[in-house]
Amino acid sequence: MSDTEIDFEHIKQYLGDDIELTKEVFGLFKNQVEMWSRGMTPDADDESWGAIMHSLKGSARAIGAHKLAELCAKGEGLKGEKGGIEVRSAHIHDVKFSIEKALIEIGRWEYRQTLASMRS
Secondary structure (H helix, E strand, C coil): CCCCCCCHHHHHHHHCCCHHHHHHHHHHHHHHHHHHHHCCCCCCCHHHHHHHHHHHHHHHHHCCCHHHHHHHHHHHCCCHHHCCHHHHHHHHHHHHHHHHHHHHHHHHHHHHHHHHHHHC
16 A cells, blocks of 8 residues: 555556546545535434444545545444544544545546646
8 A cells, every 4th residue: 555545556457547437436425425425414313323334434445545445344334332423523534535636636636637627
């Protein structure tokens, strides 16, 4: 794993150098995190909480956001007695911070693509 939030080698393994497809996958990720983040509340019932963490984990894995995927995998276990309000609140903070770092990295990649297309 790299020090970056997004493993671009992971993406390249599946998408090659297809810039447009990569943009589409990143767009899907952004839509997913926006949608699922709204339901990420510490008082969510266990079924909803687990579904949100599972969905975010899948979205993160799809783009090679390994750190975020690991956090979400850990979050899937925060149910029942393990998933108190305080524990989930702290976990939400960590997940949202990781999402923001991934979104910043995507933004940087998109900016580099825009610059490259302007030069060509």
